[in-house]
Amino acid sequence: MNRIDQLFRNKKENVLSIYFTAGHPTLNSTVEIIKTLAQEGVDMIEIGIPFSDPVADGPVIQRSSQTALDNGMSLKLLFEQLRYIRKEVSIPLVLMGYLNPVLQYGVDAFCKKCAEIGIDGAILPDLPLDIFQEEYKTSFEQQGIHLIFLATPQTSDVRYRELDCQSGGFLYMVAASSITGAKTGFEEYQQKYFERIKDLNLSLPRVIGFGISTKDTFEHACRYANGAIIGSAFVNALEQEGSLKEKIQNYIRSIRS
Amino acid sequence: MDYQVNKKGFYGEFGGAYIPEAMYPNIEELQSRYLDIMQSESFKKEFNELLRDYVGRPSPLYYARRLSERYGAKIYLKREDLNHTGSHKINNTIGQILIARQLGKTRIIAETGAGQHGVATATVCALMGIKCVVYMGALDVARQAPNVLRMKMLGAEVIPVESGNKTLKDATNGAMRDWINNPVDTHYIVGSVIGPHPYPDLVARLQSVISEEIRWQLKSHEGREEPDYVIACVGGGSNAAGAFYHFLDSPKVRLIGTEAAGLGADTPETAATLATGRPGVLHSCRSMLMQNEDGQITEPYSISAGLDYPGIGPMHANLFKTGRAEYMSITDQDALDAAFRLSLLEGIIPALESAHAFAVLEKRKFNPEDIVVVNVSGRGDKDMQTYIDVMKKGNE
Numbered sequence: 039m040n041r042i043d044q045l046f047r048n049k050k051e052n053v054l055s056i057y058f059t060a061g062h063p064t065l066n067s068t069v070e071i072i073k074t075l076a077q078e079g080v081d082m083i084e085i086g087i088p089f090s091d092p093v094a095d096g097p098v099i100q101r102s103s104q105t106a107l108d109n110g111m112s113l114k115l116l117f118e119q120l121r122y123i124r125k126e127v128s129i130p131l132v133l134m135g136y137l138n139p140v141l142q143y144g145v146d147a148f149c150k151k152c153a154e155i156g157i158d159g160a161i162l163p164d165l166p167l168d169i170f171q172e173e174y175k176t177s178f179e180q181q182g183i184h185l186i187f188l189a190t191p192q193t194s195d196v197r198y199r200e201l202d203c204q205s206g207g208f209l210y211m212v213a214a215s216s217i218t219g220a221k222t223g224f225e226e227y228q229q230k231y232f233e234r235i236k237d238l239n240l241s242l243p244r245v246i247g248f249g250i251s252t253k254d255t256f257e258h259a260c261r262y263a264n265g266a267i268i269g270s271a272f273v274n275a276l277e278q279e280g281s282l283k284e285k286i287q288n289y290i291r292s293i294r295s
Numbered sequence: 296m297d298y299q300v301n302k303k304g305f306y307g308e309f310g311g312a313y314i315p316e317a318m319y320p321n322i323e324e325l326q327s328r329y330l331d332i333m334q335s336e337s338f339k340k341e342f343n344e345l346l347r348d349y350v351g352r353p354s355p356l357y358y359a360r361r362l363s364e365r366y367g368a369k370i371y372l373k374r375e376d377l378n379h380t381g382s383h384k385i386n387n388t389i390g391q392i393l394i395a396r397q398l399g400k401t402r403i404i405a406e407t408g409a410g411q412h413g414v415a416t417a418t419v420c421a422l423m424g425i426k427c428v429v430y431m432g433a434l435d436v437a438r439q440a441p442n443v444l445r446m447k448m449l450g451a452e453v454i455p456v457e458s459g460n461k462t463l464k465d466a467t468n469g470a471m472r473d474w475i476n477n478p479v480d481t482h483y484i485v486g487s488v489i490g491p492h493p494y495p496d497l498v499a500r501l502q503s504v505i506s507e508e509i510r511w512q513l514k515s516h517e518g519r520e521e522p523d524y525v526i527a528c529v530g531g532g533s534n535a536a537g538a539f540y541h542f543l544d545s546p547k548v549r550l551i552g553t554e555a556a557g558l559g560a561d562t563p564e565t566a567a568t569l570a571t572g573r574p575g576v577l578h579s580c581r582s583m584l585m586q587n588e589d590g591q592i593t594e595p596y597s598i599s600a601g602l603d604y605p606g607i608g609p610m611h612a613n614l615f616k617t618g619r620a621e622y623m624s625i626t627d628q629d630a631l632d633a634a635f636r637l638s639l640l641e642g643i644i645p646a647l648e649s650a651h652a653f654a655v656l657e658k659r660k661f662n663p664e665d666i667v668v669v670n671v672s673g674r675g676d677k678d679m680q681t682y683i684d685v686m687k688k689g690n691e
Contacts, residue, residue: 089590089591090459090591090592091459091464091468091577091578091592093315093468093471093472093475093578094315094317094472094475096472100458104458107591112588112589112591113589113590114589136576137313137576138575138576138577138584138586138590138592139589139590139591140590141575141576141590142573142575142586142588142589142590143590163315163316164313164314164315164576164579165313166312166313166314166315166316166319169311169313187316188315188316188317189316190316190317190319190478192317192319192320192478192479193316193319193320194320197319201316212316212317215317215475215476215477215478215479216475216476217472217475217476
């Protein structure tokens with residue numbers, strides 16, 4: 039069974055998922071970040087594949103992506119780094135990035151490599167539902183890799199239900215009408231949106247991301263979904279002073295204390 | 296063969312709408328409504344009136360006697376440089392502002408390279424009293440200063456984009472991020488035949504007035520509607536799309552697009568996408584792209600800010616692939632030479648972008664009876680600093 043499905047079967051609430059950009063802060067920090075996050079009890083990890091033009095991301099992830107590329111990160115090298123990752127951690131691992139590097143690698147080859155390494159899913163924000171279904175669904179399904187879709191506050195109920203049927207593993211609920219980036223709290227329209235989606239009684243687990251940065255926002259989001267994703271705030275924490283391990287421990291403990 | 300977009304938004308294998316879900320409601324609305332709006336009588340009436348009375352259309356099709364003598368062919372210039380705001384860009388922005396109004400949008404965003412599209416957008420926003428925000432790469436803000444000031448005088452807010460190479464690609468990233476952040480009240484006036492479907496088709500249709508006019512104007516000059524050659528420069532490719540549009544299904548009309556080779560298509564300092572690129576997805580459409588093996592977009596280079604883009608409209612990628620149109624790489628130096636030649640021979644100072652089209656005249660042999668139409672997509676006022684620098688160097 040796919041590890042993402044397993045996770046949500048065993049854990050219905052307060053699922054904590056962490057995003058970081060592979061190759062940031064240093065080229066070879068990927069494996070240590072994953073191991074430390076798993077040791078700290080994080081439930082799922084999204085490993086960012088850096089891209090030169092991350093149009094759905096805010097300044098923090100734009101910067102980490104550029105740093106990673108400057109450090110020499112590529113999808114090929116990332117797969118190399120992750121080759122033995124399943125000897126180290128057992129929590130679900132998801133690759134998140136833009137479509138073009140995956141296209142150039144080859145979608146079939148990408149899915150096969152994910153399966154070989156033990157990657158459980160992928161999030162590709164610029165691969166829309168219709169093109170996925172027509173061209174790439176078979177490649178993902180044959181290898182048992184979940185393709186996880188995002189939905190936003192502007193997504194209609196009808197479209198939400200469609201995405202709920204088609205998404206793999208869980209549905210990524212984008213919390214705000216915005217690109218990624220940490221914010222201080224939730225506004226009224228977001229509150230109403232969370233309630234609207236909760237009332238839809240969707241079949242897939244839901245995880246809220248975008249704008250989650252603190253213990254408060256994490257817990258708040260978890261009241262309306264099965265869990266939440268932290269990205270920019272964690273990437274930001276990795277850029278502070280101190281050893282990699284300490285920075286990760288301090289940040290995760292500040293969320294989970 | 297059909298060179299137009301199909302129902303799913305593709306030109307052959309190129310095009311589509313590779314959009315993040317956050318853009319879905321806006322793109323879906325535009326896809327389902329653009330043709331109805333554009334084909335409505337009220338739209339056509341207002342669009343045509345504005346093109347005539349505000350833009351100054353039809354733009355002349357001018358027989359260039361001295362150029363013709365020099366190159367031994369009948370050379371006509373389509374004078375888009377004489378449009379209000381100085382380029383073909385206004386054809387598109389007039390149409391899109393009417394569409395935006397129909398969609399009930401109250402805020403406009405745009406990307407710009409050379410600043411021509413930014414000025415054309417700021418202009419129509421002033422005309423309609425709608426708020427306007429223009430994203431422009433910080434490098435372009437510096438090298439196209441007069442256009443920045445024009446946009447500001449027209450009431451637009453100009454936001455310099457500091458990421459990447461700080462040029463057109465980065466400006467487009469900035470505009471797309473803005474649209475994701477402002478999904479309800481905002482319409483994005485894309486400036487070229489790029490971006491997600493329906494933009495490439497929508498912009499090509501609005502620019503197609505160029506070739507529509509060429510047909511009847513040439514008929515009155517020469518007694519025939521179809522020239523032997525149509526030549527236009529290509530960055531994203533909107534002026535070329537407009538100049539080619541009504542000749543696509545006339546196989547005898549040879550279509551030539553010119554890409555910016557920068558210092559040379561065989562050097563890293565180039566923006567010649569078709570000569571050096573591979574298929575990929577950027578800015579929500581599948582097209583030819585300058586990229587490395589890992590799929591990272593390569594930073595382009597051209598002396599001309601308007602052609603300094605690592606992709607090309609999907610329509611052109613398809614015309615290239617099918618062989619319907621031919622694309623040539625023109626270096627900075629060849630474009631500069633062509634600009635000075637056109638100035639001296641015809642008294643027309645072209646935009647640096649348009650100068651790339653004129654460089655073809657030096658490289659091709661024509662028959663004396665050949666009718667050649669070159670699209671003068673814009674005028675050179677905005678490029679005077681570059682031209683002045685070249686003249687200074689020449690005097691040293």
